[in-house]
Amino acid sequence: MNYAPGVYDGVSSEDYHADPAIGSTSLKLIAQPGGPAKWKYLQANPEHKDAYDLGTIVHSITLEQDDSQVQVIDAPDWRTKDARAAKEEARAAGKIPLLAKDWEKARAMRDAIMADPIGKAAFTGHRAEASVFHDDNGLMVKVRPDAWHPGLLVDLKTCLSADHSKFGRAVLDLGYYQSNALYVDVVKAATGEDCKFGFFNVEKEPPYLVSWVELDEEYIDYGRRMNERAKRIYRECLEADTWPGYPSLGPISLPGYAGQQLEELLENE
């Protein structure tokens, strides 16, 4: 269904993602070179990666204390025919199959989050996964904050490294700064509430270290500008029904650092 502008609780993940409003993941992709073509392909060929399952379950059991989605498969891995059959059966029933060891891991991650004072405060007494839809000059935009407190949105991230410096790289590479900007802007536009935004990160391997990260205003402003760029590109693509890949550009020059390396090699002959 197409949701009208507003804030909705209890919208299933499937319904939220099925709504045609443009979300953070799409804008991040469209803002990049080749993004429109990749986005169009993924719309027609949605992909599911098993790697997402652990994160999805950690979100469910942490944000909503809900383990009804998970189907634990008692197998060491997915290599046996029985394990694969059980996995398919679980998916057909609308469940998320997890190996027993991964279910243990998901619960350990949840426990690590809640053992942290900031994690406990972030994921207690919050509004969980509210769906927010906003009409941005004729373009419907949506966000779904993991945890919403008065004046604060928190995004739970399961990651390889919660270390500030490494997570900082992910913020740039994976466009989290764009998510930050979109979430606070859409919530502000839809409700008038001025929110800050924080990332609560938990590592996927023991000892499941956690961290809290927030971005400064300059970084968020870059996200805002990238979102505006993505929305402009999306509008143009929609209007022309053309979804370009990479542009044809002029000749590429040898990068300065490579020139130095090659000169040194050639001189040493």
Place this chain on the structure above:
Amino acid sequence: MSDIVKAEPQELALPEQMKYAEIVTQGYMVPQAYRNKPANALIAIGLGQAMGLSPAESLYRIDVIQGKPSASAELIAANVRKAGHLLRVETDAPNMRVTATIYRADDPEYPHTVTRDMDWAKSMGLATKDQWKKQPLTMLEWRAISACARKACSEALYGVTYVTGEVETPRRPAVPAQDSALSRLMPQAEPETIDPELAEDPADQPPTIPDQVRATVARVKGTPGATDYIAWLKDEGAPEHILNYARHELEEQQ
């Protein structure tokens, strides 16, 4: 027979430069350093015009950091050569050493020479910086050219005497505690104020004063050599924090 005609940039009068600076600094395409800073842009445009650059080129090729203009080593070298001086740059890659030599047009027999090597970079606290680790020879080349040009023909540089990176960008202020997301979640908590990008590079931790500088400062303190040492540091292109340290330690004594 065809002639190659080089388009000369159009010179703008000051009122036109001011109008231009006001308009372009409102755009996103202008470098971040000039965004909403028409006064800085005006200075760069003026400096660039003196060098024969178009207004737009000036904004991309000249930085104004902490009130000091800087440019690429290529632009500084071009200005030296345009003034008729001879500039030679010799790179000794195996020994990580670069020597720049300038023969002035009005004194062609006398070489002005500056050599930069990694020992010098270490003594200036530069060697551990990210760009110096990635492309040390290029950085040495830039510093040798700028120092030699300052020494031999500063009048040819139109006031742009430092290469990009030689003047340090001020560190961005940390997010104030009272305005953080964490303070909304846990009012009593102090948020961490680590900038991930800065934290990634140990060189970007609070700048340290090299032991060699400390030792020299201690040696010349209270002597007539103190003023010379500060002048030498300045001439050598020492980073701002080292210069400030030396001034603080030595000028108070005078």
